Amino acid sequence: MNESKDLTIAKQPFEFCSRLNLTLLTGRKAQDLAEMAENLRSVPGSVIYHHTHHFLVQHQHLSPEPPNDFAYWVSNILLDARLGEELASIDVMRFSTIHELREALVRVIETSLERSGEVRAAPRGQEFHFMRSVSFVMPTGVRAADLREFRNALMFVSLSAISYHMFDARLRLETGDNDFAAWAEGQLGEKALAESLRTLDPYTFTEEGLRRRMINLVEQRLGN
Amino acid sequence: MGAKLSEYIPIVGEGVVQELSVLGARLAGKKVVNINSTRSGGGVAEILQRLIPLLGEVGIDAQWEVVEGTQDFFALTKHLHNALHGTPHTFTAEDQGVFDMTTASNLERLNLNGDIMFIHDPQPAGLVRNRAAIGGKWIWRCHIDLSAPAPGAWEFIEPMVRQFDLSVFSAPQFTRALPIPQILISPSIDPLADKNRELSRTEIDAILTKLGIRSDKPIVTQISRFDRLKDPLGVLEAWQLARRRVDCQLVLAGGGASDDPEGAEVLREVRERAGTDIDVHILDLPPTSHIEVNAIQSASAVVIQKSLKEGFGLTVSEALWKSKPVIAGAAGGIPLQITHKYSGILTHTIEGTAFWIKQLLSEPEFARQLGRNGHNHVRSNFLLTRHMRDYMLAFLLLDHPNVDVIRL
Numbered sequence: 091m092n093e094s095k096d097l098t099i100a101k102q103p104f105e106f107c108s109r110l111n112l113t114l115l116t117g118r119k120a121q122d123l124a125e126m127a128e129n130l131r132s133v134p135g136s137v138i139y140h141h142t143h144h145f146l147v148q149h150q151h152l153s154p155e156p157p158n159d160f161a162y163w164v165s166n167i168l169l170d171a172r173l174g175e176e177l178a179s180i181d182v183m184r185f186s187t188i189h190e191l192r193e194a195l196v197r198v199i200e201t202s203l204e205r206s207g208e209v210r211a212a213p214r215g216q217e218f219h220f221m222r223s224v225s226f227v228m229p230t231g232v233r234a235a236d237l238r239e240f241r242n243a244l245m246f247v248s249l250s251a252i253s254y255h256m257f258d259a260r261l262r263l264e265t266g267d268n269d270f271a272a273w274a275e276g277q278l279g280e281k282a283l284a285e286s287l288r289t290l291d292p293y294t295f296t297e298e299g300l301r302r303r304m305i306n307l308v309e310q311r312l313g314n
Numbered sequence: 315m316g317a318k319l320s321e322y323i324p325i326v327g328e329g330v331v332q333e334l335s336v337l338g339a340r341l342a343g344k345k346v347v348n349i350n351s352t353r354s355g356g357g358v359a360e361i362l363q364r365l366i367p368l369l370g371e372v373g374i375d376a377q378w379e380v381v382e383g384t385q386d387f388f389a390l391t392k393h394l395h396n397a398l399h400g401t402p403h404t405f406t407a408e409d410q411g412v413f414d415m416t417t418a419s420n421l422e423r424l425n426l427n428g429d430i431m432f433i434h435d436p437q438p439a440g441l442v443r444n445r446a447a448i449g450g451k452w453i454w455r456c457h458i459d460l461s462a463p464a465p466g467a468w469e470f471i472e473p474m475v476r477q478f479d480l481s482v483f484s485a486p487q488f489t490r491a492l493p494i495p496q497i498l499i500s501p502s503i504d505p506l507a508d509k510n511r512e513l514s515r516t517e518i519d520a521i522l523t524k525l526g527i528r529s530d531k532p533i534v535t536q537i538s539r540f541d542r543l544k545d546p547l548g549v550l551e552a553w554q555l556a557r558r559r560v561d562c563q564l565v566l567a568g569g570g571a572s573d574d575p576e577g578a579e580v581l582r583e584v585r586e587r588a589g590t591d592i593d594v595h596i597l598d599l600p601p602t603s604h605i606e607v608n609a610i611q612s613a614s615a616v617v618i619q620k621s622l623k624e625g626f627g628l629t630v631s632e633a634l635w636k637s638k639p640v641i642a643g644a645a646g647g648i649p650l651q652i653t654h655k656y657s658g659i660l661t662h663t664i665e666g667t668a669f670w671i672k673q674l675l676s677e678p679e680f681a682r683q684l685g686r687n688g689h690n691h692v693r694s695n696f697l698l699t700r701h702m703r704d705y706m707l708a709f710l711l712l713d714h715p716n717v718d719v720i721r722l
Contacts, residue, residue, distance in 0.1 A: 110333065110707060112497060112704060112707040113498040113499075114496060115483060115486055115496040117489060117490070117492065117496065134718075135718075136718045215487060215645075216644070217487075219486035221486060221498060222718075224707075224717070224718055224719075225718065225719045225720065226707055226720045226722055227719060227720070227722065228333075228336055228337075228722045247329075248329040248333070250333075258719075263719070
């Protein structure tokens, strides 16, 4: 496709929203892996979401690693390098619900507990504190009706807008797809581009890196 | 005085400031009454002085009231503060009487008419007893570590705390089980305040000369009160160990020695232990020395915060904001600010601190990298604009309890 050619106009323009998170404390904590597994089974889904996603927001410059708080705590506080690596390498993209992600986390920890048989405790004051996120979603007023407007918008919308449509829509709101891919396919008929956006693993990028990668994909399609 | 919101755009970006305006529009016209116990001095007053005009700029009617009390009342609340931190104290029926009487006189005197009553720390917390008559939603902002109080201290404030709609804490480890929701909101530094604004080389040099600090050797600094929990003697010893291998000077600067007998004792010990070494600069600074602190931090090659126990430890954010490599004790809120070997160094011993002083002075490129990462981390998480955003989100949360995703 050449950028100067006519572009498909979406019936429903893409409306960019941004998302701000507030962190709530649950008062629960874990001192060792057994307590970690026990809590993981029973905490609300918003707790699992918080600890697998807030690092991406709070450490925008640190990503791609460590990807989640559980892996960070196990590696750096419990000093269990193997389990830390296993938790860090859980492929969040494989799961379409928080429930499945929760199961995977518990399974990895329980397997490790069976394997080692020892329960290593965190030093006093360095326990794992379970927290949850409350998300506030706001329209940004930025809209895109075709691919060119979409590319232009991607260049300046806030990182929280990109991460909202990429992470929250799929896993937290359980739409099963990220908003960008769903719109490109459903509204513009851009199947191939949608597939590229869908297979992109956003957890392996910094947010700024993710923005650049998406712009590249759209520009390739525009023929730039 | 406080800066305008637009002045933060070059620092945090237009998007962040725009978000603040959008949130403000959702809260437009709401009257938020902040109540604390002092209009100047201390971190809470410092933040309110700057935050209240900014909240006003985005359309919130932000007010600030201050509780007044007798000497007995403030002596009691000082005991309460220390007891909540773990220092034993017996609270008597007479103490309760002093607290209740002061609360009653403030309930009569203060203008407590608002949509949101935002109460800071324990001194004004008793006002909540009249919430039914006053109306509005009530938030309790706790800056204290409540995890291990002395017996009786928590029992003293718990009946008040449970009457609030929300509570706000600075670090996850400061909390305890409460019957009301708890929000995590870290404190912040203001990048435009004298303590943190960018100083010119000429300003820095003039201040260092005034303070008698030379620029012929790298400077290692700890800024903090002369308090055993900040371990100034440990810092001195770590520096002495490091200096055997790498030539450098040490600055230990802070206040707290003039109005605190223990502080004076610690200062005397530090001076005695340092002897006549011309490379050690021990400065007892008045609390208004913001530009001096800024200049010392800005001129330092390495900044230390070797706290054994810590509140949030905002001096760490101040140093990281100046892109300095920081070596700090993993206490209180410090691990929220430093990721070990990425945005600073976390240590547990004097020897470990000495080792990292040597490493960072010998490997300036690695030290610069830590400073850069630390600066970016502070920009995203510990500036006044993020603090303001979180407060506004907390105000909005009051209308949406028990929901995970709120569409505005």
